[in-house]
Amino acid sequence: MAVGILPGQVNGWPPKCSFDSDTDSTYPPLHTPPSPLSAVNEPSSLSRPFFWEIVPLCELYSIAHIILLPSSLRLSYNQSPLRTGSNNTNGVNGTNGHQPRSEPPSRFMNALTNLGLGPSNWTHAGVSVFTAILPTADGYVARSDFLRLRLQDFPFSISKIQECVASFKKYTACRLSSSSVNSEDGLANLIEQAAAVIQWGDLEASVSILNLQHYLLGLTHELRDRLNNAPWLTTHPTPRKRLALIRGRPNLTAGGPIYRAARALNLDLVIVDDEGHWLQPDADDNRMHCEAFVATDMTEDAGVADRIIASIKRYPLPIHGVFTVSDNFFVTAARVADALGLPTNPVSAFETSVDKYRSRLLQDAPGHTARVTSVEELNTLLTAPTNGNAAFTPTYPLIVKPTKGWSSECVSKVSTPADLALAVQKATSRHGSAAVIEPFFDGPEIDANFVLLDGEILFWEVADEPPCQADRRDASVQDTFSPEALTLPSALPEREQAVVRDTLRDLLVRAGFRTGVFHVEARVVHSGCEYRDVGGGVIDLARKEGGSADGADKVACKLIEINARPPGYRVSVPSRHTYGVDFFAAHMLAAVGDHERLRLAARPFDHHVGEGRTRGAQYWSRLVYVPAPKAGVVRWAVSSSGLPPCEELRRRRPDLAERIVVAVDYCVPGERVTLYTDGARTYVAHFLVCSRVSRRDAIEVGEEVLRAFRIEVDED
Known part of the structure; x- marks a missing residue:
């Protein structure tokens, strides 16, 4: 019996599961028939576990589901065959009609309380569900927020994730067997040895036994898709290392993904930038983002590399890597790393890119x-x-x-x-x-992102860029190539995606690149697909009418440009959420030569291939850019009661809010905006929306978000 969450499910209850052993061959069966949940052999009360099960999730993990029921359900569930090892009692509260006596907290309850998951965090009227994550091998934590990254946008409501292993410390695998967990003390041992415990959103007290088991099967499948190929632990301790970031980001919005990933990876950042940068003051907020700031003259002249080298050499602690995400400093960063004997690709490769x-x-x-x-x-x-x-x-x-x-x-x-x-x-x-x-190469434009290790592809993806102003046949020299949206996964046929992968990887290696993260823009010429109205005014990539399924034999991938860095902070968001791959983390691990963790960082989810969906993608996603409606001064606070436009839209349209993964405003009241900045469109916000139904649904939601967005701009 295989279980899959129906398309379109979002956080919440009731769970929606489909069972079809004849047609669903994607997953091997978890339970055939559903195995009975084990009951704890002790009297139950409001604060006691009711039943549980241990599931071998995959080679890397086992999990334990633990269910706690409110006292109002005790009588009906006491009569259930699920309570095979429990003492049956009478009365509404399981106490022969008397009020439950006051009992001291059990060791199991104390174990949950010590993790911040005790009774004070439950609703007494609901069914509380916990899952303990149990790695099957010893090892050292590779990333402190690993589980939060892997569980992002989980389709079941999560109340709390408690990671129990101290950051970058050794974890000793839990050796408990199902037969040994037959009491609250046994469950306490399990909780105390877990690497993490997840508390899910409480379920309705009216949930049936069948629906509860469907819910647990859905949880198990989704957890396996996220953890099946992603080791939490490394075989060796992770030494603390230090990276010099050449050119700190212009603000926290752009730099936040880098600073957060560095903390999670146990990497200390030393920022090298001009005097007066916002990270220079020795303030508590700044110390959260970096270890130190080294003021350096960053004038882009022949001596800039030597000045940076001198600054790094003066720093009193060892530097283990140098990197940048600023396009105009790629060559300089490579020269600095090369001169200091630190990991880098050849300077000539960056000069070409x-x-x-x-x-x-x-x-x-x-x-x-x-x-x-x-x-x-x-x-x-x-x-x-x-x-x-x-x-x-x-x-x-x-x-x-x-x-x-x-x-x-x-x-x-x-x-x-x-x-x-x-x-x-x-x-x-x-x-x-x-x-x-x-x-000009006529054909669908794509973004392709690669994580390479010594020329080997660890991860790659293709995202589709819909036509922009300059793609029109009647476009003038004044029209721009500014992107308007981005859709993942790509709708290109598998054969055409393979051409993209092989062509662009070979070009990267030919340029001299071997290891790192690369954002490459290209077009697919003679594609079997084109952008057209697929119905209802929705413009998307679709098979050409009368064309072959895999495109013509002469299909080719034509390079637009190579960016030897992760995609920008906006474009990296869809990849991190759709596939679970953090490009900024991979970029920094490559810069310090940490190849073991680089491999771990490049593991996407393991979700099965859906109709038109690449393996590893947990859903379809659409990144939508919101252009400035006109030039002038932003006055959005006037009509939105002080709310920024993205938050105002969420409040006004809850139907869209539940589909919005990320929303970022760029402007504040009083700021002046123009229609174009340096020849490119000026944007005032961006949104990432998702769909577990279809690619078309994601596009339609994105377009509706664009139509519903409100910002006031007073013309000059």
Whole structure:
């Protein structure tokens, strides 16, 4: 008998489970037929356990479910065959019609209380359910918030997660057998030896035995999908290490994922940045995020690497790794790490990745791509004789962008020769950069994220970017490539995803990269899919009408750019929630050469393949960017009673709130916003929404969130 949670289930009760032994072959049976829950051989009261079961979850873990019932249910459940080892009594409270006598707390109750899960945390009218997590082998904690990361967005309500093992200390596996846990003392031993105990949201007192067992089976399946392939423990102790972060993030919103991951991994951060950075003051809040701040002149000149090296050498404690997530400091960080003998990829690899012309030549044929520093150089290029070499011949439409840049800044689609000079002028004016002129590849745009270890793919994923302004056939040079949304997992056919994986991994290795996290943007040309209306005005990636299921034989993946870092803090959120992979944690572990924990950090969930859903994804997700509606001054507090727009939307639309995983406002009252910033759209918020029903449902929820969002902007 296999159990699966029906699509669309969200936190709460009643549980919805489907049983179909004939058609569901995804999971091996857990109980066939459902095994009876064991009863504790002691009289029961409001504060005593009623029944329990130990389940071998997988090779890595066993779990123990413990159920506590309110006294009002004692009589009916006392007559149940589940209480095979208990003494039957009469009376509503199991005391022959008398009020229950006052009893001292049992050792089991004390064990729960010591974890902050005792009777004061229960509702006396509900059914309380606890699950103890029991790793099957000894080891050392790899990450202090491991269980919270793996249980994020769990489809059953969680009241509390109590991790019982001290951070980075050794855990000795629980050796108790089911036969030895036959009393409250036995359960106390189990609780005291557990690595963690989860208290689930209380169930209704009216829950039936059958529904309760369905609920426990659903819990067990979901826990196995999240823990089956993810060891909590390492074989060796985790020494405390120290990382230098070159360029602290501009604010806590952007830097928070890095600082939290560092704490969870037992890594101390030393921030290297300009004088006056917000993390420089020696304040309690700042000490939560970093060990120290080292003020350094970060002027981007020929001596910046030497100044950073000198600052690190002056620091009184050893530095074990250097990293950055700032695009314009990739090469500098690699030079610093190389000079200090710390783990890094070759400097030449970063030099290739940050230069969009050089990275384009990893894949391009001669004559298809050009690099110019001015409009005058463009005119010379277009009129120069070939001298026997391949001439640059523009084929429209094409793309013009700065060789050094990010966030779609000053990227233009050029459809006519008349617009080419204008696009070059725009690109060369940004960052004092040259402009790269390259073909426009028509096909679905994707983001691909990789975690590599010595060239081996530990984890990879593909996310779909729906068409933006510049993707329109009639797009002008003024339209932008700013993203509007992102959908996970990808709807591309499996064969096309394999082409993406193999092509981009090979390009990364050819550039010189071996280990780390990489965010790569690309397009799939000659895809068997296209964006179109799939019904009801929903625009999504769908099979071309009359096309083959796996795309044409000539399908190819064309590189747009390589970012030798995790995706930005916004784009990393869908991956962490959908797959359970923390790219910032992996990035830092690669920087200190901790390869054992790097492998652990790259383990996605193990959810089975749903219709159109990649293995490992716990649901479909949609990241939605909210653009500024107009230029002016933000005044959202006027009409929302002081609530930020994201919170105001949650309060006003509870039907959407339960589907919103993450919501972040960017603006405060009085702040001035523009429609465009450095040639890219200006955003005022972003949302991540999810669906356990379908990809289309996630897209529809995302679009409804976008329509429902309210922000007031007073025009200048």
